[in-house]
Amino acid sequence: MNHVALCGAGVSVETADGNLRTILKPTTVELTEQRIAVIGANGSGKSTLLRLLNSLMLPSSGTVTINGLDTRTQGRAVRRQVGFVFTDPLSQLVMPTPLEDIELSLRRVHKSAPERRSAAAGVLEQYGLGALAANSIYELSGGERQLVALATVLAVQPRLLVLDEPSTLLDLRNSRLLRSRLAALPQQLIMATHDLELAQDCTRALVVDDGAIVFDGPAADAVARYRRMYS
């Protein structure tokens, strides 16, 4: 398992009027469980917390380390270990078709183009997306795109998978499929979600409110706490 640690990590951003706004208060937490959910209201800081984990965002104070790698100074090495699945799949899918996108993911793993193509086709088959391989990304439904985006990240078997609201665009069938897929993955998962059923599948959950972790414990207790905050 991985060792993911925030040590006094906080994020402040400059606002339009030139003031500093703290969007994540200095946070110290170790994230070592296999499946961890991050829940909380819109704008509470969930995505900010997740973006720190693969150095998409750097802390303004403190440090973030992944298996001893500092996200500030070793960002490239961190990104090789941490797969990040964005909420909006179009911010992730850059090639015209799913097959080409997976090929792009596999460019380090397979140097030969024909091998890369057949491995990419295999990944799509593995995730039940083979029929969409040559379709235009723009013609896929939102949910199909979200599943393809997940496959592009899983293709390179990251040690840690960070997902920012992976089920928002999915219908009932596909969100169930996603739940069972995620439950079967061997690697560590850290995901922000508004889907409280998905959160309950995790061992541990953090409740984020106004830029701070206000609860950290078993997922069922975290969900109960979150529900109470808004009842």
Ligand SMILES: Nc1ncnc2c1ncn2[C@@H]1O[C@H](COP(=O)(O)OP(=O)(O)OP(=O)(O)O)[C@@H](O)[C@H]1O
């Ligand atoms: N780069 C940035 N510059 C300025 N403000 C930002 C930046 N990134 C995030 N924020 C602000 O920080 C707050 C927390 O944002 P964040 O995206 O982490 O929330 P969230 O919990 O993921 O919300 P949601 O559930 O809506 O996705 C929001 O008020 C957001 O507008």
Ligand SMILES: [Mg+2]
């Ligand atoms: Mg978010």
